[in-house]
Amino acid sequence: MNYNLKVDVIVVSKIKTEWFSNVRGDILSGILVALALIPEAIAFSIIAGVDPMVGLYASFTIAVIIAFAGGRPGMISAATGAMALLMAPLVREHGLDYLLAATILTGVIQVIFGIFKVAKVMKFIPRAVMIGFVNALAILIFMAQVPHFIGISNMTYIFVAITLAIIYILPRFFKAIPAPLIAIIVLTAIALYTNFDLRTVGDLGTITRSFPEFFIPNVPFNLETLAIIFPFSIALAIVGLLETLLTASIVDEMTDTESDKNRESRGQGIANFITGFFGGMAGCAMIGQSVINVKSGGRGRLSTLVAGVFLIFLIIGLGDLVVRIPMPVLVGIMIMVSIGTFDWGSFKYLVKAPRTDAIVMLVTVVVVVATSDLSKGVIAGVILSAIFFVSKISKIKVVKSQVNEQTIYEVEGQLFFASVEDFLAGFDQSVSNENIVIDFSSAHIWDDSAVGAVDTVMIKLQENKNHVKIIGLNKSSKKLVDQLAVYDI
């Protein structure tokens, strides 16, 4: 009874700190994030090849659900570029309904990931792969903008340039309103009152001024559908979780607090699952927006909730104006996003990091850019770095020395399937009638192949009437040898 009461008090006080310990800061930063989210949600919808509403609805539902279900208070999740890039081919070939079905399945997979604590696996993803991931993402976001500003009209170039100038110069003098929003307001107004040859958001889709509604995606419920959406859902689930957990670590670091990564994985799943039923595309945590939120004073769950709710009210209130936003302004904002996403320390990293790490980073980027699929790049990077790791630790040394009529072989390193050949090559097996000692003090025996190799050496040497002794096996190595070896001692 007493114990339960105590638990209740802890839960209540946790809810209090996570939600209401920073009300003013959270509301202000949430509003700021909502303003910054709108252009991105629209631009990511265009990357995915769907109506702007799909990204806007997703940003609303994901932000609101994550506010409750997430494990990292103060982090912002919504429609993202990484996810949009992955889903583009699915939308192109099969249409929106399949994307919504894939979003729901992504949610299911992520909940399962969360239950099985896949967040722990993150530590096996080397930093070289993560650096490659963000760089590839930045390059893809930039490349996705090219068709929207190259060779359209001269005015398009001018608008992109003015947008970038406003974004990068204005904040030095005025910081209260996000510069991208000022660029949108000013340049949309100019475009409205002039007759420049510019494309607008309205040319690429429509804005519906209403709350999202529940509906079941119109896809046949059969194995064929599953076969179409499953590969996309798996890729979305992995990439979404990867970016989310990276973002969570960044927010942890910025706020000097800890977060529940497994709860966050589950929360992402729940958010995507529900979002699919409300006509939204799969999303994940956003590095850029979360950094904006924390920098602007957002710390609690309230900030995420305010961001989502304020976003949808803005769309309902101002939807008619949103379609008038000139595309080059969005392009400018996306160029800023890609510059902000790119890890500019990478050039120094390429020079200073171990060669194998640099190669892993480059391979990750190249695979992503070549396939336009972030998940493939990550998988290639992880496999490559695993191979490099194995080859690095498989270097084994066998040093031969002669002491008082005895031949001593000192083995140094990890003996396992990848290092057995080098191990065998280290022995002179042609000798006979000698006293031989094999010293394993600086070695570790890991698997069947290793024991097999020890066997081979022992049997060969004993055949030639040598007297062979093994010394220095550590406990677990000895156990393995005792269990598996066939040679006679």
Added chain:
Amino acid sequence: MYKHILLAADGSENSLRAADEAIKVASLVEDSQIEIIYIIDFDDIKADVLHSGSKVELDHTRRKHLIPFEEKMKAHGVNYKTTVFNGYPGQKIVEYANDQNVDMLIIGSRGLNTFQEMFVGSVSHKVFKRANSPVLIVK
């Protein structure tokens, strides 16, 4: 007198020279304490997280920044303590200095990021303009 001396440390050459001056001041005043303040810049955190393999490695790199300062303090036997914050360096140093009513603030004239300073101005300039206490800027 200069009892509470705040020394801004970012690991740059100038901030190490600032540490030498702080020690000189502290050795003149009885019962004085140097507080080494180190601000982890919000703008660096994304890259720091990305470039470190684990939380342990990240914390270790951060600690390494402070070691030369602490060694100087120990070598001269001055009384010191270390404070670390996250935030924007200029803003946070001023905020803390004014809040704590420090007797003197000592800072290097230029920090680590000379490229950024070309655009947004140096931290020392910002601190010098806004701090309420006397400020010693060390070249």
